[in-house]
Amino acid sequence: MAVGTAQVAEAPRRPPRSKRSLRTRRLAGLIALVVLLVVVVFLSIALGTKVIPLSNVWSALVSPTGTEDDIVIRSLRIPRTVLGVLVGAALGLAGALIQGHTRNPLADPGLLGVNMGAAFFVVVGIYVFGVTTLFGYVWFAFAGAMVASVAVFLLGAAGGRGSPTPVTLALAGAALTFLLSGLVSAIILIDTDTLDAYRFWNVGSLAGRDAEIAGQVVGFLVVGTLIALASAPALNALSLGEDVARSLGQSVRRTRVLGVVAITLLAGGATAACGPIGFVGLVVPHVVRAFTGPDYRWLLPASGLMGAVLLLAADVVGRLVARPGELQVGIVLALVGAPFFIALVRRRKMMSI
Amino acid sequence: MTSTRTETTAQGEQTDRVRLAAEGVRLGYGDRTIVDDLDLEVLHGTVTAVIGPNGCGKSTLLRALGRLLAPTKGHVLLDGRRIDRMPTKEVATVLGLLPQAPTAPEGLTVGDLVARGRHPHQAWYRQWSGDDEEAVAEALAWTGIADLAERPVDELSGGQRQRAWISMALAQGTELLLLDEPTTFLDLAHQVEVLELVDRLHTERGRTVVMVLHDLNLAARYADRLVAMRDGRIMASGTPAEVITEPLLREVFGLDARVVPDPVAGTPLVVPIGTHRV
Incomplete structure (x- = not known):
């Protein structure tokens, strides 16, 4: 936070200037994220297990002639980059949404049981239906994410006064997650073939996903993004507490339903395409809140951009550190992310929201 | 009386x-x-x-x-x-209502809090308008907290904070x-x-x-x-x-x-x- 004590003391004397500075800071932050995203997208296309000279990267982009480098870039790296941007943005947005809806800075999109629901359906898909391709997993994973979050929402609503509260949602999500993870363990213990297939899916990764997989989920992610961005004013009202939000004329129930739909589409679509990827949804809203403040009209778009930057950057790092092999992005995020998150928490107290 | x-x-x-x-x-x-x-x-x-x-x-x-x-x-x-x-x-x-001891998210400025009182007057097709701007400036001035507009609500004293919330209710009109x-x-x-x-x-x-x-x-x-x-x-x-x-x-x-x-x-x-x- 740039707001130090000295600045606070000065603020009352020059209100117009500091108002402009808040907007300037937000705009500068968004522009910086866009620039970063462009840089990371370029790096993601230029760098990989196979070393390709920059001149060849350029010619593959503007005038491909069907060389091996052209094929690597156009059919592997570009789809992978596009998917990384989509999935990263979706996870960042889903994180900002779940934290806004629960008013809990430690909430993660997985709270709704999306990841475990997807995992359970994938395991069933492998074990019962003999699905073995990434392409085949997508629909099972997405259906599982949907079913899990609808179940969590209904369970959360059942106990209360018709509308689930953050606490009942978290409890229902935790309960269902435990149940499903027990079932997943049971199946992979019985059947080692399923275990083999599942353990690769279970490490979130952008590798091996082609344009077709991106095409399968892009619709869900776009709809989820639109709902998310449209819910900014409602989340702003909700951040003042449910009673204030309702007396400001916001229907809390409708906002919650739309929120769960958006989170399911975004996190479910992301998990379906890439397997469970943690950390992005948790940490991204924290990082961007430092310059956006608690205004969701800024926080949501910034979280989307930051999510894309973070996921893609982690993916590029994963391709470089273990040459000629590569490290899955889910592992990179866990290894790099955990210490980063601890440092973040230690540096300044966790913002209450 | x-x-x-x-x-x-x-x-x-x-x-x-x-x-x-x-x-x-x-x-x-x-x-x-x-x-x-x-x-x-x-x-x-x-x-x-x-x-x-x-x-x-x-x-x-x-x-x-x-x-x-x-x-x-x-x-x-x-x-x-x-x-x-x-x-x-x-x-x-x-009709507006202020609950007992409402809480604002950390870092929210007084000006932004009062602006949120305009929520019922906005819609996706009608965002921030001149009316809103006027109502917010007026509510801040009328409650005597225009000076505090850029301060985070969580840094205010109890009395100032309550004035900020009442100012929000006033802006709601x-x-x-x-x-x-x-x-x-x-x-x-x-x-x-x-x-x-x-x-x-x-x-x-x-x-x-x-x-x-x-x-x-x-x-x-x-x-x-x-x-x-x-x-x-x-x-x-x-x-x-x-x-x-x-x-x-x-x-x-x-x-x-x-x-x-x-x-x-x-x-x-x-x-x-x-x-x-x-």
């Missing part, structure tokens, strides 16, 4: 207009009934204070009047229409305002400051106010009408002089007290008897 009476009388037909009414409402959470078969009318241009011991259902009643809690029986009427059948956004342009214990956690000087502000909302801005208050002497001073509740029922209602009597204090609060005229305003002043130094 007297000036208020003449003012409302001067407004002619509006004097007796019922703005907000509860008709035979039963209120509670889950299986627990807190208020049963309660009737209440709030007249236009009045300040009503609801008093009563802890747990008597004051806040529950206020929540129901503000459509935050749906009665399990009976209705709440806003300007003669059932409030539960009105679009919530429409209600929000007529509703004719009716429900306040749940607006003076909680404030020292006496700030309690008076907040109630003076409420009084100005009423006299200068023509707001109709219903508030839950704990302090009987301040309630008697600042309200036109008092509603005394016990165990979810209204035990008495009327002017402060009618309601604050020694028998009623015993009946409602179980308190032995003397009631003398307030040396400043002439309104009833409660002096508890107790046993110490009597």
Whole structure:
């Protein structure tokens, strides 16, 4: 936070200037994220297990002639980059949404049981239906994410006064997650073939996903993004507490339903395409809140951009550190992310929201 | 007190207009009934204070009047229409409510908080407008916190913070305002400051106010009408002089007290008897 004590003391004397500075800071932050995203997208296309000279990267982009480098870039790296941007943005947005809806800075999109629901359906898909391709997993994973979050929402609503509260949602999500993870363990213990297939899916990764997989989920992610961005004013009202939000004329129930739909589409679509990827949804809203403040009209778009930057950057790092092999992005995020998150928490107290 | 009476009388037909009414409402959470078969009318241009011991259902009643809690029986009427059948956004342009000790997210500035009072006047096709800008600037200036507009709400003192929330309610521009214990956690000087502000909302801005208050002497001073509740029922209602009597204090609060005229305003002043130094 740039707001130090000295600045606070000065603020009352020059209100117009500091108002402009808040907007300037937000705009500068968004522009910086866009620039970063462009840089990371370029790096993601230029760098990989196979070393390709920059001149060849350029010619593959503007005038491909069907060389091996052209094929690597156009059919592997570009789809992978596009998917990384989509999935990263979706996870960042889903994180900002779940934290806004629960008013809990430690909430993660997985709270709704999306990841475990997807995992359970994938395991069933492998074990019962003999699905073995990434392409085949997508629909099972997405259906599982949907079913899990609808179940969590209904369970959360059942106990209360018709509308689930953050606490009942978290409890229902935790309960269902435990149940499903027990079932997943049971199946992979019985059947080692399923275990083999599942353990690769279970490490979130952008590798091996082609344009077709991106095409399968892009619709869900776009709809989820639109709902998310449209819910900014409602989340702003909700951040003042449910009673204030309702007396400001916001229907809390409708906002919650739309929120769960958006989170399911975004996190479910992301998990379906890439397997469970943690950390992005948790940490991204924290990082961007430092310059956006608690205004969701800024926080949501910034979280989307930051999510894309973070996921893609982690993916590029994963391709470089273990040459000629590569490290899955889910592992990179866990290894790099955990210490980063601890440092973040230690540096300044966790913002209450 | 007297000036208020003449003012409302001067407004002619509006004097007796019922703005907000509860008709035979039963209120509670889950299986627990807190208020049963309660009737209440709030007249236009009045300040009503609801008093009563802890747990008597004051806040529950206020929540129901503000459509935050749906009665399990009976209705709440806003300007003669059932409030539960009105679009919530429409209600929000007529009636505002501040809960007890509301909290703002960390880092939210006073200006942004007050701006959020404009929420019911906005829609996806009509975002921030000149009207909104004007209403916010006016509300900040009127509550005397324009200087604090860029300060985070969480850095303010209790009194300033409450003024910021009232400023938000003012920017919402509703004719009716429900306040749940607006003076909680404030020292006496700030309690008076907040109630003076409420009084100005009423006299200068023509707001109709219903508030839950704990302090009987301040309630008697600042309200036109008092509603005394016990165990979810209204035990008495009327002017402060009618309601604050020694028998009623015993009946409602179980308190032995003397009631003398307030040396400043002439309104009833409660002096508890107790046993110490009597």
